[in-house]
């Protein structure tokens with residue numbers, strides 16, 4: 001009996017090994033991606049979508065887009081919002097295998113979604129400018145186990161996975177105090193197609209501040225970003241996802257003679273956003289999804305839940321027609337699109 005029981009255990013063990021998702025082992029392999037020097041896009045004409053080609057890939061550009069929110073990427077988690085490098089690897093590997101292609105938050109709010117036909121956009125966002133997001137090694141390359149290092153690892157393994165992300169930073173971007181080092185970091189990220197934008201100067205809860213202080217926090221950070229070589233932010237993420245009492249202050253305002261105006265303001269929870277081409281796109285309160293498992297309050301608000309849900313509801317998800325100049329939707333969704341897109345719509 002014991003012998004039989006042992007055989008059963010061994011067999012179960014073998015089956016478990018075989019059934020383990022290949023990704024678990026693969027995504028840990030220490031492939032060092034070489035961030036390529038940025039090169040201009042090939043000069044071939046952009047693809048033209050047609051009703052037939054859109055139907056073929058089941059394009060739905062009115063669908064849902066996950067905007068994923070990450071904080072620190074550390075080997076030992078001390079807060080529930082921390083993720084380990086392996087957890088980030090697993091999640092990005094999953095996204096790549098499910099046909100997601102990263103775009104920046106700026107591209108999302110500008111409606112510049114240039115990904116292959118049949119692919120789904122995802123926005124990877126990292127808050128608070130932690131050193132675990134970006135740091136350079138001695139050779140001027142992104143360090144292993146930083147967010148940028150891991151993004152390049154995944155892109156090396158899955159060539160369709162475009163290495164890009166948005167970093168919303170405060171007064172010490174990536175934990176750097178030295179202006180010159182801040183400048184180098186921002187330059188590297190911008191040169192490689194990443195976005196660096198405004199998360200306020202001192203990370204206050206904007207709801208608790210008087211209007212002028214809200215604008216001061218945003219303007220101080222815009223001035224810092226300008227000093228270190230970043231363009232004017234077109235997106236901002238609210239600290240704690242907390243909107244100011246006068247909500248419009250988060251999107252536009254003026255302090256000490258400096259004006260700001262964003263094209264998108266991002267919250268800290270808790271579901272996918274509708275497409276920027278939809279009438280109902282919540283441009284100044286765009287939801288994000290915290291990267292996390294399924295425990296506690298994450299039972300249904302974090303990435304494990306939502307990425308499963310999107311896999312199970314493919315018709316709800318944004319699927320690209322591959323043509324950045326056209327917006328393709330199934331006929332019954334035509335009316336959900338913003339009138340501003342009317343001239344470029346393909347229905348099928």
Ligand SMILES: [Zn+2]
Nearest residue numbers: 127128239240
């Ligand atoms: Zn934050």
